[in-house]
Amino acid sequence: MSGFKAWMHPIQYAFEYYCKFPFINIPYHAPLFPLMLGVFFLLFNVSVLIAHIYIAMTLFVTICCMYYINLKFKLSHFSSAIGAIWIxxxxxxxxxxxxxxxxxxxxMFSVLVLCIAAYWCEVHKPRYLWLLSLFVMLAFFTRYTAVVIIPGVLLMLLRESKKEEIINWRNILPIILMFPFIYIWVLFVERYSIMTRGNNTFESLTIDTIRTILQMVTENISTSIGWPAxxxxTVGILTLQYLRKLLNNTIFINWLIFTTVTFISIVCVHGAYESRLFIYLAPGVAGMIAVICDQTIRIKYLKLIWISITIVTMGFTVSKNVERINNNISAGYEQAAKTITNQTRKGNLLSALRFNRFLSFGVLSIKPTSNRIWFRSDRMISEQYNAYQEFTT
Incomplete structure (x- = not known):
């Protein structure tokens, strides 16, 4: 990674790292993530360990923010902690x-957006909507698929707004202004990501498309959200309905609306063809669990049951991650990085590996003397170059 300035400028970043014929494809990676990770590398060192530490810090912030959101929605400390752990x-x-x-x-940025939204619901001051719009932009420039959270967040705000607040230009202006920035960036990206941008469900909504989407949702939802959650x-909704606390519980309905609308947005933006997009449902799922916990812990023995279920789920999650670590998916990449770095021949690198990042981090951590350009094989235009004809001269 050759320049800090490129990380600071989206257009320059795109042209320096992606737009080189025949590798002129910007996929799903907006510039903020490499910028933040690059700052960590500059402060410490380039290594997979530093990258893992950065990810761990963002997860910690996410969990803390989820706890804060639950508290702002007037849930107990116990229920807020349960919801934060479940995310x-x-x-x-x-x-x-x-x-x-x-x-x-x-x-993390998506939960921070919800965090600011929860605080605005308490204070109703326009300046926090400016802050909310800023964090929506930060989420978008971290990964452009973050646009799927916008409709759900706006509906939550509308439900908590008074009539005079909805028509107040001070509240409307910060929300409206973020859309031109998003639109301009999408226009720029689309020129170079024709083959890998999201499937536009509205353009090809056929019976086969709907059937494929339903199949993907059925296959992904249980593995993405998890059967425990x-x-x-499901049991919580039935219990709240039995206790007649479901329909009049504004917080639960807000989370349910956010989750449902975000899910619909995922399908519309990308057709639910990538299970990783279901990660945007996590705040809504954790929020609903926190509300269910808050409404049921006063029932005899249920507090103990909540603690037991949460501990078992945590143990299962940790064991799965430990199993993945023990499988050592990065094995062999360090030695391959040393071999590449010791090469004296000139030339660039074409990578056709499943975990390209481990090899690139390994090479960069050794500080290679030769300046090579990295190309991912799945970002080549190959036979579809005609779609990019105006950019190939």
Missing amino acids: GCIPMVAYWSNDVMSEIPVL LCVI
Whole structure:
């Protein structure tokens, strides 16, 4: 990674690291994640360990923010803690927390957006909507698929708004202004990511498309959200309905709306073809669990049952991550990095590996003397170069 300035400028970053024919594809990686990770590398060193530490810190911030959100929604400290713990136990969150990709950082910014929204619901001051818009932009520039949380957040704000606040330009302006920035960036990215941008469900909504989406949802939802969370929410909804506390529970309905609308947004933006997108449902799932816990812990023995279920789920999550660590998915990359670094021949590198990041971190940590450009084989235009014809001269 050759320049700090490129990390600070989205256009420059894109042209320096992606737009080189025939490798001119910007996939799903907006510039904020490499910027933040690059700062960590500059402060400490380039290594997989430092990247893992950064991801762990963002997960810690996510859990703390989830706890804060629950408190702002007037839940007890116990229920708030249960909800915060469960967001880390959701399989999709647990899986990516053991990686060095941008899923957990974008989740952190998404939860921070919800954090600010929860605070605005308490104070109703326009300046916090400016802050909310800023963090929506930070989430978007960490991973552009973060746009899926916007409709759910806006609906939560509308439900908590008074009529005069909805028509107040001081509240509307910060929300409206963020959309042009998002639109301009998408226009820029689309020129170079024609083959890997999200599937536009609205353009090809056929019976086969719907059937494929339903199949993908069925396959992914249980492994992404996890059976423990799905079972707890299902039993919780039935219990709240039995206690007649479901429909009049504003906080639970808000979380349910956020989760449902975010899920619909995922399908519309990307057709639910990537299970990793279900990570955006994690705050809503954890929020619903926290509310269910808060409404039921006064029932005899249920507090003890909540503690037991949470401990068992935590233990299962930790054991799965330990198993993944023991499998040592980065094995062999360090030696390969040393071999590449010792090469004296000139030339660039074409990487066709499953975990490209471990090899690149390994090479950069050795500080190679030769300046090589890295290309990912799955970002080549190959036979589809005609789609990029105007950019190939």
